[in-house]
Amino acid sequence: VDIDGVALGITVCEDLWEHEPIASAVEAGAKVILSLNASPYHRHKTHDRTQVVAKRIETTGCPIVYVNLVGGQDELVFDGRSFVASGNHVVSALSAFKEDLGWVDMAADGHITAHGESHPWPQGEEEVYRALTTGIRDYVRKNGFHGVVLGLSGGIDSALVLTLAVDALGADNVLAVRMPSRYTSQMSLDDAAEQCAILGVRCETLSIEPVFNSLRDTLSDLFAGLAEDATEENLQARARGVLLMALSNKFARMLLTTGNKSEMAVGYATLYGDMAGGFAPIKDVPKTLVYALARWRNAHRTTEFLPIPLRVIEREPSAELRADQRDSDSLPSYDILDAIITAFVEEDQSVADMVATGLDETVVRRIVRLILINEYKRRQAPPGIRISRRAFGRD
Numbered sequence: 001v002d003i004d005g006v007a008l009g010i011t012v013c014e015d016l017w018e019h020e021p022i023a024s025a026v027e028a029g030a031k032v033i034l035s036l037n038a039s040p041y042h043r044h045k046t047h048d049r050t051q052v053v054a055k056r057i058e059t060t061g062c063p064i065v066y067v068n069l070v071g072g073q074d075e076l077v078f079d080g081r082s083f084v085a086s087g088n089h090v091v092s093a094l095s096a097f098k099e100d101l102g103w104v105d106m107a108a109d110g111h112i113t114a115h116g117e118s119h120p121w122p123q124g125e126e127e128v129y130r131a132l133t134t135g136i137r138d139y140v141r142k143n144g145f146h147g148v149v150l151g152l153s154g155g156i157d158s159a160l161v162l163t164l165a166v167d168a169l170g171a172d173n174v175l176a177v178r179m180p181s182r183y184t185s186q187m188s189l190d191d192a193a194e195q196c197a198i199l200g201v202r203c204e205t206l207s208i209e210p211v212f213n214s215l216r217d218t219l220s221d222l223f224a225g226l227a228e229d230a231t232e233e234n235l236q237a238r239a240r241g242v243l244l245m246a247l248s249n250k251f252a253r254m255l256l257t258t259g260n261k262s263e264m265a266v267g268y269a270t271l272y273g274d275m276a277g278g279f280a281p282i283k284d285v286p287k288t289l290v291y292a293l294a295r296w297r298n299a300h301r302t303t304e305f306l307p308i309p310l311r312v313i314e315r316e317p318s319a320e321l322r323a324d325q326r327d328s329d330s331l332p333s334y335d336i337l338d339a340i341i342t343a344f345v346e347e348d349q350s351v352a353d354m355v356a357t358g359l360d361e362t363v364v365r366r367i368v369r370l371i372l373i374n375e376y377k378r379r380q381a382p383p384g385i386r387i388s389r390r391a392f393g394r395d
Helices: 013-017 019-027 045-060 124-142 156-169 186-199 209-219 230-251 261-266 287-299 310-314 334-346 351-356 361-373
Strands: 006-012 032-037 064-068 070-073 076-079 083-086 089-093 104-106 112-115 148-151 174-178 202-205
Touching (some): 006 013, 006 019, 013 019, 013 032, 019 032, 019 045, 032 045, 045 064, 045 083, 070 124, 089 112, 124 287, 148 156, 148 230, 156 174, 156 186, 156 287, 174 186, 186 202, 186 310, 209 230, 261 287, 261 361, 287 310, 287 334, 334 361
Parallel strands (some): 006 032, 032 064, 148 174, 174 202
Antiparallel strands (some): 064 083, 070 076, 083 089, 104 112
16 A cells, blocks of 8 residues: 555554565565554563564564554453554554554655654553453443442452452442451451542442341251351352342442452352352452552552552451451462462463472362362353453453
């Protein structure tokens, strides 16, 4: 295509990742390559893109204008970050996670003579956080909802999801619900209330005790003589799910679930309980990254108050479904758990590979088994935002 005397070769998305399409365009006379992309985000993807662009420029000598889609679509987030590269460097970079407009002047031979302002791209926790808020905002709005509801337990996961939702949609469009049981600590209730007050979010309280007791009474004859176990724990989670879905229906608010990737991987979640909802914003965020995102958001607060109370971050995690319960009762430390999940799911490492890195073989085999046998749960989870190279999702 000739535009004002500049011969432009147009390629689409994956054409860029192969040598032949770019080489053919240059051979046909193109002086500049316009690469049109709908390239979804995941961590480290920017490095992959810039590396492949640099490789094509090195082999063809032709500048590349890389244009990318921006916004959320179901489980995928498109991060924008369009750029122009020439020689061995990026000469102009547009914004990440929002629409932007830039310009470059080119001579007929493709030489860049001038260009507009470049925008620095977010990295690390900021990059992930912006991907998550983009995904929440677009999924909720594109599905016709103006607001969301979520259960706020006083724990780190729901605290992060609440903050993400407020940043994505605004506090007026978020409803938080505390749902205490006999096992809920006063600390959890206080921390949840404090966070809602700081963020300006409407906070309601619905005790699940009446529902829980009714379910236990209904099942008492069939359960007579049997010891309490995970069944009674799951009844509490399902009682919460029923009440939250009722609020979602009545007030036309999307129900956000608050489970993370670590829990989804090993099935540390309840079908039709805490997995019930319309969208799962952090289902691809491992627990260790949940903590990192919470600390990052607190460090970048816009007021003197921490959006996520410090005690929520520092306290030992617990589902609070039985007396004195701790996540560590059922799972290894999250540092170890996430290392195994990443190695097995994202890097295709074998048990032997993981053990060779110093991980305990018994722990590795147990976690791998949990990952494999809990696929049936993951198949019934709501969609959620992909941030890794390999996520538990459909997209």
